[in-house]
Amino acid sequence: MIFLKKRRIVLDFEQHPRLKEFKFSFSKILRNPLSFIGLSLIFLFLMIALFTPLIAVPEKPEEPFRIPHEGYSVVPKPPSPGHPFGTTTKQYDIFYGVIWGTRTAFRIGFMVVGSILVIGLVVGSISGYFGGIIDEIIMRITDIFMALPLLILAMAIVTALGRSLDNIMKSLIIVGWPIYARTIRGSILTIREEDFVRAAQAQGAGTLRVIFKHVLPNAIYPVLILASLDIGAMVLTAAALSFLGLGAQEGYADWGQMVSLARNYIVGPQGQPFLYWYVVTIPGLFILFFVLGWNLLGDALRDIFDPRLRRK
Amino acid sequence: MNFLNYIIRRLLLLIVVLIGVTLIIFALLSLFTPEQRASAFIRDIKQLEHIDSIIKTYGLDRPIFVQYFNWLREIFKGNFGWSTTVSRPAIEAFKNFLPNTVELALFSAPFIILGGIWLGSVSAVHHDKPIDHFTRFLSIVGWSLPTFWFGLVLLMVFYGYFRGLFPPEILGYKAQVFVESGEFVRYTRINTIDALLNGRFWIFVDAIRHLVLPVITLTTIQIALVMRIMRSSMLESLGKGYVLTARAKGAAPRTVIRRHARRNALIPVITVSGWLFAQLMGGVVITETIFNRKGLGWWWAKAATQLDIPAVLMAVLFNGALFVVINLIVDLLYAYIDPRVRLR
Numbered sequence: 106m107i108f109l110k111k112r113r114i115v116l117d118f119e120q121h122p123r124l125k126e127f128k129f130s131f132s133k134i135l136r137n138p139l140s141f142i143g144l145s146l147i148f149l150f151l152m153i154a155l156f157t158p159l160i161a162v163p164e165k166p167e168e169p170f171r172i173p174h175e176g177y178s179v180v181p182k183p184p185s186p187g188h189p190f191g192t193t194t195k196q197y198d199i200f201y202g203v204i205w206g207t208r209t210a211f212r213i214g215f216m217v218v219g220s221i222l223v224i225g226l227v228v229g230s231i232s233g234y235f236g237g238i239i240d241e242i243i244m245r246i247t248d249i250f251m252a253l254p255l256l257i258l259a260m261a262i263v264t265a266l267g268r269s270l271d272n273i274m275k276s277l278i279i280v281g282w283p284i285y286a287r288t289i290r291g292s293i294l295t296i297r298e299e300d301f302v303r304a305a306q307a308q309g310a311g312t313l314r315v316i317f318k319h320v321l322p323n324a325i326y327p328v329l330i331l332a333s334l335d336i337g338a339m340v341l342t343a344a345a346l347s348f349l350g351l352g353a354q355e356g357y358a359d360w361g362q363m364v365s366l367a368r369n370y371i372v373g374p375q376g377q378p379f380l381y382w383y384v385v386t387i388p389g390l391f392i393l394f395f396v397l398g399w400n401l402l403g404d405a406l407r408d409i410f411d412p413r414l415r416r417k
Numbered sequence: 418m419n420f421l422n423y424i425i426r427r428l429l430l431l432i433v434v435l436i437g438v439t440l441i442i443f444a445l446l447s448l449f450t451p452e453q454r455a456s457a458f459i460r461d462i463k464q465l466e467h468i469d470s471i472i473k474t475y476g477l478d479r480p481i482f483v484q485y486f487n488w489l490r491e492i493f494k495g496n497f498g499w500s501t502t503v504s505r506p507a508i509e510a511f512k513n514f515l516p517n518t519v520e521l522a523l524f525s526a527p528f529i530i531l532g533g534i535w536l537g538s539v540s541a542v543h544h545d546k547p548i549d550h551f552t553r554f555l556s557i558v559g560w561s562l563p564t565f566w567f568g569l570v571l572l573m574v575f576y577g578y579f580r581g582l583f584p585p586e587i588l589g590y591k592a593q594v595f596v597e598s599g600e601f602v603r604y605t606r607i608n609t610i611d612a613l614l615n616g617r618f619w620i621f622v623d624a625i626r627h628l629v630l631p632v633i634t635l636t637t638i639q640i641a642l643v644m645r646i647m648r649s650s651m652l653e654s655l656g657k658g659y660v661l662t663a664r665a666k667g668a669a670p671r672t673v674i675r676r677h678a679r680r681n682a683l684i685p686v687i688t689v690s691g692w693l694f695a696q697l698m699g700g701v702v703i704t705e706t707i708f709n710r711k712g713l714g715w716w717w718a719k720a721a722t723q724l725d726i727p728a729v730l731m732a733v734l735f736n737g738a739l740f741v742v743i744n745l746i747v748d749l750l751y752a753y754i755d756p757r758v759r760l761r
Binding site: 138139142245246248249250251252253254256257258260261262264265337341344345348349350351361364367368371372373378379382385386388389392393396397400401404 | 433434437438441445448449550553554557558560561562563564565566567569570572573576577578645699700702703706717718721722723724729732733736737740741
């Protein structure tokens, strides 16, 4: 009986205030046309990522991220029955590349933003909850990071570590965490002074319990919005770095690199300027829609969680 | 007097930031070999032969802090090292590339800022109406565009299809030759301005044609930033008591929006505009690379991928200084515009 009662409370959206708020937010997301489009785009890409091996069957299952290519002819070939999106320079199949590239994009987005989120949460919580000299030092470090040219710095880090997709992710984590730490700290500072935190402390709750149970769940929304927007932004930056030739070796399923491969075939020969339109357009559209999905969702979340606009 | 104190304090902060940013770079430098680091101290290509003696003189095989102070000493003497990517002293390369970046920033910023303010207030006035959703959707699409891809598509259309209507690079061949000849006085080294000062209108037109695509690229992508801030600040301002008062007194809706709501909503836009301008001046890496505009971003992108350390250090110093100075200007503007800030 007790067990059942407990279960009921957990699932009861009407009674538990946090779940009630969550349900309210979710219904707002579905009602807003922009966030609905965003959510649908993300869902579509998730499906592609989930069923990748079925959509584009790898020739070599042990190395699925290598795009298959027939021959080494540099001139791209237009869409044909075997190659629905055509082939890019050196005959890499564009369809296979963009489909497997979806997994690469999710890996970049989740790995980078996930790591940044964890680092930001830890550093920001320490800074915001304890304050004093630790806070001062951490905040000055984030000040300095905000004054750095992040893209140039990320490029230099990748070059120094060696050109690869993993190093692109590492460099983005190195330059990305300070903003999260700052945001978390800011919202913790306001929540730390709230009555319910005081009440928990007065009842003798330990530091960790106060942070994890009372402060963080209420401080996390601004960071989640930032994270949603940043999955798009990080995939964009990673694609730009790949495009500049800092990414994986040639032929790896990565959208940025596929645009880069198309670089010499932007303008067709005399009289047929759009002859090779597919080599640059298709991978670019995949990047655009992926990033757009996350940005639409993040932008809507920002409005939904804005306390000044929330219950209007 | 208080005011002067404030500025002095902020300028002292500049020094702290610059020390911080250079320390971070030096921490990264410790990953390299002494030979690679030596290039940060070379003034002339001929010195490359004496690389061992340079390593000795500057203590590049010694601990990183010793090196840091040696490097600082050289900076105060005005030696910023030799940039291997452009085979020139870094400071000379900087002076050479800066005008092109400034030109692009000067032409893009007005479109981004004014366009963003306009779109943002339209969107806020029609809150949650189709027009609001539409403008927001468009600006988010722009924000989601991969710069490098959008630039390439623009080139495909306006350079490929329209037969070189808006070409890449900075000037056409004929104009470039003329600009470098003795007849053309380079007052500012910014081509459009110099062309007007010299009264050479065809060079001005040529420079503008080369500016169109980069400006379109930057505006399309960055406008969302200003628009978003303007929209939320306008929404807030429309809900304020003074707007209600103005409406109750019977002021025309246009007047209420323009004189009461928008004026006050503009304040937060200043911050984001300052940030935006710092970004534009600090070298727009991808845009300059795609359109082959030889500005700071183009140089630094090349430098970062070739580990041209003096150039990267230059990028870091310049961006750090720019960030602090622009933040200071933004704060002073706030104090000037908003009496609440001044009185505090």
